Amino acid sequence: MKHPLLRLCVSVALSIALFSVPLAAEERSSNREAELYGNLETFATILDLVQKHYVKEISSSDIMLGAVNGMLGALDPHSSYLSPKDFKELQEDASGSFSGVGIEVTVKDGMLTVVSPIVGTPAFEKGIKAGDRIVKINGQAAKEMTLNDAIRELRGKIGDKITLTVSRDNLPHVQDIVLTRALIPQHSVLAAKLAPGLHHIQINNFQIDTARDCQEALNKAAKQEPIKGLILDLRNNPGGLLEQAVNVADLFIPEGLIVSTKGRGQEQQFLADPKTEKYTFPVVVLVNEGSASAAEIVAGALQDHQRATLLGTKTFGKGSVQTVVPLPGGAGLRLTTARYYTPSGKSIQETGISPDIVVPFEDSEEEMSSGMFSGQIREKDLLHHFENLEQQAKEKKAKQSQAQELEQQLAEDNQLRAALFILQHLPQ
Template sequence: MRHSLLRLGLAASLSALLLAPPLRAAERSSARQAELYGNLETFATILDLVQKHYVDEIAGSEIMLGAVNGMLSALDPHSSYLSPKEFKALQEETSGRFGGVGIEVAVRDGVLTVVAPIAGTPAYHQGIKSGDQLAKINGEPVSELTLNEATSLLRGKPGEKVTLTVSRDSQQLDFTLVRALIPQHSVTAAELAPGFHHLQISTFQNATAADFQKALREAGKKRPLKGLILDLRNNPGGLLDQAVLVADLLLEQGLIVSVKGREQERSQPFAAEPGEGKYSGPLTVLVNEGSASASEIVAGALQDHKRALIIGTRTFGKGSVQTVVPLPGDAGLRLTTARYYTPSGRSIQETGISPDLTVPFEEPEEVESASGQVREKDLRHHLENDQQAKKSKKLQRKQQTPTERLLTEDNQLRAALFILQQLARPAAPQL
C-alpha cells in the first residue's frame, strides 16, 4: 500500500474567443490586486497610528502577530499561526508523545469546546466529556484566548496540576487534573468474547496504521478472528494518511476519500489498494459526537461501501483538511487547504456522520449519582430494592474482569458486540 501525505473571418473569430477569457481574467486579477494594495495601505495607516498614539508603547512584532492571528481566526476555527512552542507541541502530538491532560478542543459557536477526551488520559479518567465548554484554565477566563493559547495552557510538564472549569448542562464544574505523558500508542485492543475483538483508536498519529495492523495480527493468533468492533468514539482525528491506511486495511477495493482544494495538487482521490494483512470479516464501528475529522473519514468510507454497521450517535462534523507549513524561526502555519468527501460524494462538514443504528450512551449508575440529580435512592432511609440487593450480592461474590466491567458500564459497546455476534452467525440453510 502506497499513499502519499497530504501536504490541498473564422480565424479572427476563433482568435477573439481564445483571447477574451485571459483578458477578463487579467482584469479581475488587476482589480483584486488594487483592492489588496488599498487594504494594505489602510493597515499601514492603522499600524502607524497605534505605534504613535496608543496609550502604552507596544512592540511592532506584537502588533504584527496580533494582526496575523486576527486574519487567520477570521477564516475558520482550524487555521492558525503556531508559535515555536506551539509548533513543537504539534509535532510532539502527531508523533504521539507530549505532556498534557488529554483533550482535543475546538472553537464551536465562538466557545472553546471539548471535542473529545483521549482514552486513557487524565481528562478521560476524571470525567471530562465531549461537548464540555471550557470557561477557565487555572482560574483564568478563556473567553479572550485563542485556540493555540488555550492549548498551550493545557500542556506542560508531566506531574504538574492544572484546574479546568467547564460549563455542562448550565452548571460549572471544576476538575483538577495532573498532566501526564499522553500515550504514544493510539490503538488499544481487547477480546470481548472468544474470537470477537474490540480495537479502539484514540487518535491518528504517525504509527497508528502500523499499530492497527499489528493489533489485527495479534487478535487472530489465539483463535480465528470471528468479528471486530472498531471504536472511534472520542477520536478527534489526526493525520489524513493514517486514516486512509486504516480504512485500506478494512476495504478490499474502492474509493476511501476525495480531497478537493483550490489548487490542483491539493485535490486527489485516495483508494484502497491490494495488499496483505487486511481484515474482511464482520465489522461494526462505534462513533459519537467526539468522533471528528480523520475518524469521520474512516467511518464514512466504511458506511458508503456498506462494509460495516455504524453504531452510536452523530459525529462532530469536521469535513476540512489542514496543511501545516513550517515558517522561519521554528514557527508554523496551520491552514485549511481542502475539503474532503466520502466515497459517495457527500460532505460531512457541519452535518457529521449519521449512524446506521442510533444508540445513545447511558451513564453508569455511579456516574448518574454524581451528576447532582436527586432520585428515590438518594433520599435518607429509602427502602432498598430487594431484587437489586440480591443481584449486587451475586456480583460481589463473582469478581468482574476488566473486560466484564467494561461491558457492564458501556451500553454502546454491548450493543455493538451483540450485533457483531449476530452478523457472524452462519446463515440458516434454505430448504
C-alpha cells in the same frame, strides 16, 4: 505607493500569494488589485497611528503578530500561526507524548470546546466529555484566548494542578474541575478479545504507526483462532494523520474510493490499494460525538462501502484539512486548505457521520460531585486494562481477573454491549 511600510506589506502579500496559489497575471482583475492595495494602505495607516499614539509603546513585531493571529482567526477555528515553540510541540505530538490534562479542543460558536478526552488521562478520569465548553482556565476567560494560547495553558509541568470551569448543555450550572497534569501517552491502538473469535480494537488517535499496529493486532489474534468479527472502537478519537486513516480503512475495503479532498482548484482522491491485505470478517464500528476528523474518514468510508455497521451517536463533524507550512525562524502556518468527502460525496464538515444504529451512551448525567462528572467510564473499566498481578500469580488467576473485567465493562458500557450483540448475530 510612497509609504515604505505599505510597499513592504504589498511585497509580502504578493509573495505569499505567489507561493501559495500561483496565478497568471492576466487572471488578476484590476478591481481586486485595487482592493488589495486599498486594504493594505488602511492597514499601514492604522499601524502607523498605533505606533505613534497608542497609550504605551508597543513593538512592531507584537503588532504584526497580533494582526496575523487576527487574520487567521477570522478564517476558521483551525487556521493559526504557530510560534517556534508551538510548531515544535506539534511535531512532537505526532509521534511522542506530552504533559497536560488530555483533551483535544477547538473553537466552536466562539467557545473553547472539547472535541474529545483522551482515554486514560486526567480529563477522561474526571468525566470531561466531547462537547463540553471550557469557560475558564485557572480563572481566566477562555474566550479571550487564542486556540494556541488555550492549548498552552492546558499543558504544563507534570504534577501541577489546573482548574477548568466547564459548562454542559444538560447541566444547570458551570462546574469547576480540578485536574492534575500528567504525562499523556499516545497509545494509538489497544486490542482485546471479547469472546471466541470476536475482538475489540480501540484506536485512540491516528499516529505514524496506527495502521501497522492495527494490522499486527489482528494478525496476532488470527494466529490463535480464526477471527469471526471485530468491533472497531473510534469513540473519543479526535483524529490525526490522514494517511493513517486511509491505511486503516484500506484494511477492510477491497476496492474503490476511501476519501476525497476538495480545495480551491484542487481535488485529491485516496483509493483502496488492491495489494493491501484485506480482512473480510464482519465489522461493527463504534462512534460518538468525540469521533472527529480522521476517525470520521474511517467511519464514513466503511459505512459508504457497506463494509461495517456503525453504532453509537452522531460524530463531531470536523471535515476540514489543515496543511502545516514551515516558516522562517522555526515558526509554522496551519491553514485550512480543503474539505473531506466520503466515497458517496458527502461532506463531513458540521454534519458529521450518522450511525446506522443510534445507541446513546447510558449516562445518569447527575451533577458533578467532588469535582467529577458522574456516569463516565474509567480507565479501570477499559478492556485493555489488566491488574498488576505479581509475577508468581498463577495463569488461571490472571484469566479469571480478565474475565471479571470484561464482564464489568460489558455491564457498564451499553454501546459496547449492543455492538457485541449485533456482531454475534451478523452473517459470517
